[in-house]
Amino acid sequence: MALLSKKDRALILDPLADNNPITIQVLGICSALAITAQLKASIVMALSVLFVVSVGNVVISLIRNIIPSKIRIIVQLIVVAALVIIVDQVLKAYAYELSKQLSVFIGLIITNCIIMGRFEAFALANGPWRSFLDGIGNALGYSVILIIVGFFRELLGSGTLLGIQVLGDPITKTGLYAIGYENNGFMLLSPMALIVIGIIIWVQRSRNSKLIEEH
Amino acid sequence: MEHLELFFKSIFVDNMIFATFLGMCSYLAVSKKVATAVGLGAAVIFVLGITVPLNWLLDQYILRDGALVWLGPEYASYDLSFLSFILFIATIATMVQLVEIVVEKFSPSLYNSLGIFLPLIAVNCAILGGSLFMQSREIATFGLAVNYGISSGIGWFLAILTIAAIREKIRYSNVPPPLRGLGITFIITGLMAIGFMSFGGMLTGGEEKAPEETAQVSKSTTPVLNQNISSENDVSAIQENSETSQDLLDTTNKKIN
Numbered sequence: 001m002a003l004l005s006k007k008d009r010a011l012i013l014d015p016l017a018d019n020n021p022i023t024i025q026v027l028g029i030c031s032a033l034a035i036t037a038q039l040k041a042s043i044v045m046a047l048s049v050l051f052v053v054s055v056g057n058v059v060i061s062l063i064r065n066i067i068p069s070k071i072r073i074i075v076q077l078i079v080v081a082a083l084v085i086i087v088d089q090v091l092k093a094y095a096y097e098l099s100k101q102l103s104v105f106i107g108l109i110i111t112n113c114i115i116m117g118r119f120e121a122f123a124l125a126n127g128p129w130r131s132f133l134d135g136i137g138n139a140l141g142y143s144v145i146l147i148i149v150g151f152f153r154e155l156l157g158s159g160t161l162l163g164i165q166v167l168g169d170p171i172t173k174t175g176l177y178a179i180g181y182e183n184n185g186f187m188l189l190s191p192m193a194l195i196v197i198g199i200i201i202w203v204q205r206s207r208n209s210k211l212i213e214e215h
Numbered sequence: 216m217e218h219l220e221l222f223f224k225s226i227f228v229d230n231m232i233f234a235t236f237l238g239m240c241s242y243l244a245v246s247k248k249v250a251t252a253v254g255l256g257a258a259v260i261f262v263l264g265i266t267v268p269l270n271w272l273l274d275q276y277i278l279r280d281g282a283l284v285w286l287g288p289e290y291a292s293y294d295l296s297f298l299s300f301i302l303f304i305a306t307i308a309t310m311v312q313l314v315e316i317v318v319e320k321f322s323p324s325l326y327n328s329l330g331i332f333l334p335l336i337a338v339n340c341a342i343l344g345g346s347l348f349m350q351s352r353e354i355a356t357f358g359l360a361v362n363y364g365i366s367s368g369i370g371w372f373l374a375i376l377t378i379a380a381i382r383e384k385i386r387y388s389n390v391p392p393p394l395r396g397l398g399i400t401f402i403i404t405g406l407m408a409i410g411f412m413s414f415g416g417m418l419t420g421g422e423e424k425a426p427e428e429t430a431q432v433s434k435s436t437t438p439v440l441n442q443n444i445s446s447e448n449d450v451s452a453i454q455e456n457s458e459t460s461q462d463l464l465d466t467t468n469k470k471i472n
Contacts, residue, residue, distance in 0.1 A: 026397060029239035030340040074308045081301040089297060104347035107300050111340040113240040189412065190234060194405030198398050205393035 011133040015141030018208065021114045022145040023201045028114035033149075033193040035105050040162050042150030044091070044098055046143035048106060050136065052083045053115050057135035060123040067124075076119045077110065084109050114142055149196050157187030218362050225366035227414035231341050232374035233407060235348075238341030242375050243400060252379035253372075255336075260368030262314065262336050263345045266307050267364030268357060270346040273302055303346045311336055341371050378404060 021027045028049075035041045059079050060067075067075050088106050091099040099106065109115070118138055123131040154160055159167040159176075168175015186192060231237040238259070245255045276282055278299050283290035319326045336342060345367050354360045381403055390399050 023397070026243050027240060029243065030236050030344075033236040033239065074305070077304050077308055078301065081304050085297060085300055088300070104344060104351055107347045108237070108340050108344055110300055110304055111343045113340075189409075190236065191405040191408035191412065193236075194401050194408060198394070198401035198405065201398040201401065202391075202393050205398065209392075 008130065008133050011130060012137035012140065015137040016144060017141075017204075020141045020145065020204075021117070021138050022142060022197070023204055025117070027117045028112045028142055029197075030108060030112070033190065033197070035102055036146060036149040036193050037153050037157065037188050038101075038163075039147070039150040039154045041098065041101060042146045043143075044095070045102065045105070046139070046146045048084075048087045048091070049109060049112065049114070049142055050139035051087060052080060052109055052112075053118055053139045054132055054135035056080055056083055056115060057118055057123040057131040058128045060119045061126060061128045061131035064124050072124070073116075076116060080110050080115055114138055145197070145200065148200060149193060152196055153187045153192060156184050157192075158185075159183045218359065221359055221362055222366045225363055226370040226373065227411065229348075229367070230370040230374060230411055230414075231344065231367050232371060232404070233411040235344065237344035238339050238371060241336075241339050241341075242371075242378070243397065246375055246379040246382055246400070249376065249379045249383060252375045256368075256372030256375045258336055259339065259341060259371050260365060262307075262311060262342055263368035263371075264361065264365040265314065266310050266342055267345050267349050267367075268360045269306055269310065270303050271349055271354060271357060271360035273306065274299065274350050278302065299347075299350060304343060307342050307346070341367075374407075377407065 015021055019025065022029060035045050056076075056079055060076060063075075084107065087109070088099070091102070091106060118135060122134045126134070151161070154162075155166070159165060165175075167181065168177045229235065232239070232242055241255060246252050274282075276285065278295050280294040280296065281291050283293045283295070315326075345364055348367075349360060349363055354363050378400065382400060385399065385403075394402070
């Protein structure tokens with residue numbers, strides 16, 4: 001890894017676990033929960049956020065010295081909104097069904113707190129390359145949680161992964177269904193997303209006791 | 216009647232927190248104390264009540280397909296809806312600034328209680344989400360848009376108030392250490408969302424499921440707005456469904472045989 005110094009590598013790897021944007025920094029929850037009933041939607045959402053955070057971080061970092069600090073929120077919002085419009089149009093052109101399914105949640109990337117949080121906390125104070133890495137790292141941390149939640153919800157809820165039946169066919173009773181297994185339709189409902197994230201936080205914090213909060 | 220229906224639907228059935236998870240970030244961050252939660256909740260109602268109708272006007276007269284026809288017949292074919300994100304967020308950001316200035320000038324006491332929360336709100340997903348849902352649900356009139364904004368704000372307020380009260384009490388309970396703070400809040404919110412799902416049958420008489428997935432949210436909203444689904448239609452739809460599943464069973468049986 002000659003390309004990345006040790007510090008740069010930390011920028012990417014830290015948000016994956018011990019400084020995860022969702023479970024530790026509590027950012028970007030809104031969109032993380034609503035679209036995770038299916039793995040495919042989670043992956044598309046994760047990729048969209050990856051694009052918006054990394055490119056947005058670079059843009060903000062490049063213009064950080066000429067933004068007047070009083071109106072920086074509006075400047076940041078405009079940059080994000082422009083990037084999100086690109087994502088939205090691309091999705092509408094190449095994955096229309098999926099973009100219908102994600103409905104307003106692509107638009108809501110604009111107000112995803114991870115993005116504003118990274119702009120404020122990192123891109124305004126660092127150079128473009130480091131900001132880019134930071135954006136990638138945080139988006140990956142976000143993606144990990146999204147994909148874990150999407151994986152469990154789709155597997156347990158409808159017995160499929162990416163639309164492919166992996167546990168056998170519930171109608172012809174093959175695979176697991178032959179011995180009486182049933183899909184837990186409750187996993188597809190929104191409250192379960194919250195509970196799955198709660199469990200992820202539980203597992204993560206019992207493995208690393210430094211992260212435990214005092215109420 | 217239409218108004219009353221939308222009002223209760225936005226508060227209970229399509230509650231911003233429990234059904235669509237909008238504004239989760241500030242919901243989790245500012246719900247440690249009831250007093251601050253009330254302040255933020257009030258600010259959300261206020262801002263939603265202003266921005267949703269404003270964005271409704273923008274959507275109706277500038278953005279949607281053919282909306283520019285008031286400029287002259289040659290503009291009838293313009294569709295600017297791809298610009299809606301940028302226009303909505305710009306409206307929200309400027310309105311929040313404007314509201315802050317006006318409130319500071321005319322009501323210092325209100326400013327003191329809402330003041331610190333107003334800048335936070337510009338990036339609250341609930342505000343932009345309100346406008347985007349207003350657009351995708353095709354709210355029909357200006358009055359309904361005002362109603363929608365205020366009632367979804369009230370729903371949000373209710374959610375943050377209850378979770379703040381629970382979090383104040385839960386300090387006296389013996390929560391497993393790794394779950395303390397964030398973890399238990401997530402799980403409680405999940406349980407509350409399950410509770411709120413029971414409101415799903417309130418307006419539809421239990422015919423329709425509560426909006427649980429994004430796909431269904433966008434589909435289910437239009438029929439509920441013009442709430443004239445005759446029961447006969449429903450019965451026939453159910454029959455059709457059972458027939459198709461019967462067909463499926465038949466074919467599978469044949470395959471097995």
